[in-house]
Amino acid sequence: MALSVDLANLALLGQIAVNSSTAVLLASLGEIVTERSGVLNLGLEGMLLLGALAGFAVGAATGDPAAALGAAAFAGALAALAHGFFAITLGANQVLSGLALSLLGAGLTGVLGRDLLGAPGLVLAAIPLPRLSAIPVLGPALFNQPPLTYLALALAPLLWWVLGRTRLGLLIRACGENAGAAYASGVPVRMVRYGCTCFGGALCGLGGAFLSLSYTPGWKEGMSAGQGWIAIAMVIFALWKPLRALFGSLLFGALIAAQFLMQTAGVQWAPVWLLRAMPYLLTIIVLTLVHASPRLRRRSGPPANLGRFFRPEG
């Protein structure tokens, strides 16, 4: 069967691509902010699930989108706060604490969400923006999306601006690059780190809510399906830069859309496992390329104090 890629088809694929990138984009943007402040939080997978469950449960109970999203963000931030307590206050190993958070999130949501399996609930459907969504191809792709997708798309340039162009961004970067110097300059390093970690958790929780309220409405155990890990790879792929995370997440979405296209068209250009492995492969390729170029290496490494505990006294 010949594959017809007409305009309508392309618009649909674009819509799927952008839509599919949302959770990963939100989670990776949050993690970028967290890591730029010097805290490594590998608990994204757990926070996605907690956000998904909290958002779905509150949405089903109240029917109020604002309450649902607020609950999801709160759940994510609360989980991140726990990680922050271990990482920032106690100085525990951040890799272990983050992994524990991922396991905790998976286990906890599995237990708590048992009664909600398959239950009907709130759905945050796509809201086409007047006029803009009428633009051919780009319109449906970018401007016929659920609210959280708009939020994610808008956040990427906003965070780029905040991190690179504002004093708040300077403080965050200073905490991640050299906490001692920042502290000596009067920056409340631990407060900044707590703030960034919780912000990252809140975004991740919203990413989870997107999954359970818009992407595949309803609660399913383990419904994040590894997107949290993809988001961690995405942070590295993006070299800790929000706009590159936008690009990378859209690329990830395009891979999902390609899988979708292959299924509907019944054609197989490449094995599905290869498409699934692509985000990780691309991350390794980007890391290798960056390492090979001294110019890139100097400007694109991880924050110098990433994952390093800072104690003010001594």
Place this chain on the structure above:
Amino acid sequence: MLEKQEPPLLSCRGLTKRFASPAEASGGGFVLANAGVDLDLRAGRVHALLGENGAGKSTLMSMLSGWHRPDAGTLALRGAPLVLGSPAAAMRAGIGMVHQRFSLVEALTGAENLALADGGRVSARRTKELAQRFGLALDPGKRVSEMSMGERQRLEILKLLARDAHILILDEPTSVLAPAEISGLYASLRRLADQGRAVVLITHKLSEIAGAADEVSVLRRGRMIAHNLPRDPALADGWDMAELSRLMVGRDVPDCVASSVPPSCVLGAQDDGLQGAEHSETTLSVRGLTAQSGQGEPPAFADVDFEIARGEILAIVGVAGNGQEALAATLGGMERPARGKITIQGRPYDRALVAYVPEDRHGAGTVPNLTLAENMLLSTTRSRGAIFARGAGSRAARKALEALNVTASGVNALARELSGGNLQKFILARELSKGAPLLVVEQPTQGLDVLAVCDVHAAILKAAETAAVALVTGDPAEALALARRVAVVYRGRIAGVVAAGDADAFERISRLMAGLAPVEAALAEVAR
């Protein structure tokens, strides 16, 4: 005098600080880092705080700059009581500190670092204006990671001035500078003091205070042995250096330590019979040696040629970052050169022919969490099999401890439990025990107290009786004290070789280190 009447800018009374002892050996109690320290800092004065490593200088200054809280004692700012809870509070009180390890964010530019410090906007123009106002040259758009040590230091000082600090504390400020830059730093500090600020220099080098200080205080083992000693105009150096060094060390030290410039205990190395003799036997020959380079970056050093004979010490001197670190690592077998040839005793380079004492004592030099005996076994070529001889390791370690008079609880002491000086002596002894024809020593006395410096220098001179020694150091005085020839590295090339016996050797080395043409060449230029 009038200024005696008004209260000092900052005065400390009875400052005391204890730290929990890290080593169980000392009973798990407390280490008294500062005990009842008194100090007065006055406006318009450059104050030198002298003391050996571990005397408590840094602890005292950390208390003044808000990093540590004193356990007892009081601070007063212009006579008013002062309590400092954080570096930010100290900064608000006008006290700023430049640590030995700079607290700059390397990934940010000069202007960004400045904005971070003073809360202002990131502005290249503002940074430039500030730099010009205080006469501290700086490129505001340059990233810190691309700045020289001198530039970083100026940026640190500027950060403090931008926040209107009137008490400036500099911890070992000259350790990262070329001799030519040091006088520039002193001139800037003098200017800042004349504008009504108090400047504190923390140092353990006696020779440095003569050029810069108005008064001197001496710390020893956490106690202020003498404070606010004024300059004595009758003396050329301003103070009786022998007396100061006695105060600092706490007992009489060999003459050489007390004399102001060369720190070596064994004077007259140059006219030693062996070193003065004909060197027919070339041990090390280096030809066209060039370091590996990343794309777009120049190699750390290029086209380096030199020879060292048996029984000779060649010093390789340069300001940090000019390639001598990579050169030492290449000679020591840690890095592979891109081009060029190293021959040892006529044979191609072989790691087994080299004894190497790296700069990083706790990292490359030893494994901190292994015992001395185990550290010995790691590098001795004699026990290479799958099963090592524990007894042989202990014996060898014991011999090493005895050979260089290392203070340690025994061969089963962990490497990290030794003080810097003792660890360095142990490493030296271990490397010497190999009996290799070439010894490469890198920054052997950095951070050591004077007596340890003496022992280490003596050991190097002893080694030079039977081997060729390449001494890589940033300290021209050390080079002159030990070596017969001094090769100066500047931007990865050997800028010149100076005979240590020449009268103007120090001056010429200083000029070469700073990248200035040799005096003769400059004069010839003028004549033409």
